[in-house]
Amino acid sequence: AAGHVNWDVTLRVDALPDPDGEARIESQHAAGGGSAANAAVSLAGHGVDASILGSVGDDENGLLVERELAEAGVDTDRLRVVDDGETSVKYLVVAASGQVMVLGNDGANEAVGPDDVDAETVADADHVHLTSQRPETATRLARLAADAGATVSFDPGRRLDARDFSATIERADVLFLNGREAASVLGSEYANAPPTRGGLVVVxxxxxxxxxxxxxxxxxxxxxxxxxxxxxxxxxAFAAGFLAVVLGADGIDADRIERALEYANACGALAATSEGARTAPDRPEVEAFLDDQY
Ligand code: ADP
Structure with a gap:
């Protein structure tokens, strides 16, 4: 998985801050985050051999993030620790109503640029999952991965301007979009026009x-x-669950799409039942949940 690696602080508040900035903090907890890191940890939890490509600062939060990833079984050989860099901190402000506000700046998590990746970066990958990152980096990685015979997925996360990412979107074998992104990328006719090269569009x-x-x-x-x-x-969590099931020895296995969709929905639903972004279930938890449904 390639993209953002952050330190996340989740603050549960009575209500989102009003214009005067007032909100009562009821609880808080901190953990490693960032969409690429979350996806990598989830993939490892589903039994996939996962590696993270991203960057943190050489501060205390960066060390904590790196340790959490390694403990989760994610290969951190491609995690760049930026000298004198500050690990990006995101504040996830969650109101009792379920509304969420995300605060914080991109910092060290934007350090990996297109010149930092080459054929070697993706040489051992069967699949490359791209999430929130600079469009030029995503585009270059998508091309390198395709050249190396790896499949590619793309989940733009919260920063989609379709024009910036069109080259990535065209190369993706699996595209993950929420409703808003689907409207922006694919237009209202998206249901009939998957834009990826013969690939899957998951809305x-x-x-x-x-x-x-x-x-x-x-x-x-x-x-x-x-x-x-x-x-x-x-x-x-959804993307990781989908990929863990749908990817076979020869890339996307069409016979597994329905099962992957069900599994991914279970992952997303379970992730929604606890606070914070690093809440994806592992394979035994998903299987137990699915067994309970029927
Ligand atoms: P994103 O977080 O990328 O905007 P969604 O909010 O659509 O995407 O959530 C991704 C997936 O997680 C959904 O497709 C669904 O499977 C699951 N999910 C999200 N919210 C809920 C919820 N409130 N109840 C059950 N499942 C949910």
């Missing part, structure tokens, strides 16, 4: 599940009914 509908569009038809899953407290990171 997420929050509590209402998700749809996978393929070149020959589409599959729907209505989602799972859970008590959601914080959906931050649900998209990362």
């Amino acid at each position: 997420k509908h929050g509590a209402r599940g998700a749809t996978v569009h393929t070149a020959t038809g589409s599959y729907d899953h209505p989602g799972f009914d859970v008590d959601a407290v914080d959906t931050t990171g649900a998209g990362d």
Whole structure:
């Protein structure tokens, strides 16, 4: 997985801050975050051999993030520790209503640029999952991965301007979009026009599940009914779960799409039941949840 690696501080508040900035903090906790890191940790939890490409600062938070990733079983050989860099801190402010506000700046998590990646970076990868990062880096990685015979997925996260990412989108074998992103990338006709080269377009509908569009038809899953407290990171958990199931020895396995969709919805739903972005379930938890459903 390639993209942002942060330190996340989740603050539970009575209500989102009013214009005077007033909100009562009821609880807080901190953990490693960033969409690429979340996805990598989830993938490892599903039994996938996962590696992270991203960057942190050489401060205390950076060391904590690196240690958490390693403890989760993620290969950190490609995690760049930026000298004198400051690890990006994101504040996830979660109101009792379920509304979320994300504060904080990009810092060391933007350090990996297109010149920092080459054929060697992706040489051992069967698949490259791209998330929030500089468009030029995403585009270069997508091309390098395709040249190396690896499949590519792209989840733009919260920073999509479709024009910036069009070259990445065109190369992606799997594209993950939420409703807003789907409208921006694909236009209102998206249901019939997957733009990726023969690949899959997965459109997420929050509590209402998700749809996978393929070149020959589409599959729907209505989602799972859970008590959601914080959906931050649900998209990362969903993407990791989908990839863990749909990728076979020869790339995307068309026979596994429906199962991957169900599994991914379970991952997203379970991630929504606890606070913070690093809340994806591992394989035994997802399997137990799915067994309980039927
Ligand atoms: P993103 O977080 O990328 O905007 P969504 O909010 O659509 O994407 O969430 C991703 C997936 O997580 C959904 O497709 C669904 O499977 C699951 N999910 C999200 N919110 C809920 C919820 N409130 N209840 C059950 N599942 C949810």
